[in-house]
Amino acid sequence: MENKLLVTDLDGTFVKDSRQVASKDKKLFISLKGKLHLGIATGRSVKEIDFIEEQIGFKINNKIGFNGGLIVMEGQKIFEKFIETPILRELLYYIQENQLVYDALDGKNRIGTYQSGNQGRIWNVPLVKPEDMIAEIAPLRIYKINVRPEAGRCTSTLLDLQNKFPQLSICKSGPERIEITPADITKGQAIERIKQIQPLEVITVGDSENDISMFELADTSFCLRHAASEVRNTADHVIDDFYEIAQYL
Structure with a gap:
């Protein structure tokens, strides 16, 4: 096996439609098994990576969930970090006062007011609506926690959250979605933690703002063309589909 680690984002990247891995992408990924160390880094839970493993037919060596809040290597949890309770409580009050749609992730459920209009995008994790948030x-x-402002309000909400909660990592991962994790939790930081255990050359693939930290530390990085320009500009290569990385490997 080469001394290289390939880490891919899921939604919009390896699972381009957020429902199913495309046949060409799946074929390439399967062909890399045993040749490279393989990893998935997602804002979703590690439990949801299991959904993708069912599609490709094998277990992933390195799993990064919650943008780096939970890391599993070879089936062993090596790191996890939660939002501290006092800050979590303040954040919940902010969400309540501003009447924001949200979902909080505890690794088992999505708890909140978010309701997906496309059930195919919900992978193995139930949506639970609390009576008293x-x-x-x-x-x-x-x-x-994901916060989902309506169209046109996302950037202003992002800036306000970043101003009021400097002790948290907060980024936009879509035109109507903001992702909130503890401080110093990013996909890039997670890969650094993996490299401390197993030094490897890193190749990353992504399409959103929360992938920029991966691009910045990677030896080689790929961004999907549909990404925002500020995301594309931080990657080494721009591709239309995941399987196109084959020509560079």
Whole structure:
């Protein structure tokens, strides 16, 4: 096996339609098994990576969930970090006061007011609507919260959240989605933690703002063409589909 680690994002990248891995992408990924160390880095839970493993037919060596809030190597948890309870409580009050659609992730469920209009995008993780968000969510160990402002309000909400909660990592991962994790939790930081255990040359593939930290530390990085220009500009190569990385490897 080469001394290289390929890490891919899921939604919009390896699972371009957020439902199923395309046949050409799946074929390439399967062909790399045993040749490279393989990893997945996602804002979703590690539990949802299991959904992708079912599609490709084998287990992934390195799993990064919640943008780096949970890391599993060879089936062993090597790192996890939750939003601290006092900060979590403040954040929940902010969400409540601003009437934002949200979902909080504890690794088992999506807890909140978010309801997907496309059930195919929900992978192995139930949507649970709490009756009392503060009372029910604040005591939990929450890895990440997604906030989903309506169209046109995302950037202003992002800036306000970043201003009010400097102790958290907050980024936009779509035109109507903001992802919130503990401080110093990024996909890039997660890959650094893996490299401390197993030094490897890193190749990364992604399409969103939360992938920029991966691009910045990678030896080679690929960005999907549909990404925003500020994301594309941080990658070494721009591709239309995941399987196109084959010509560069």
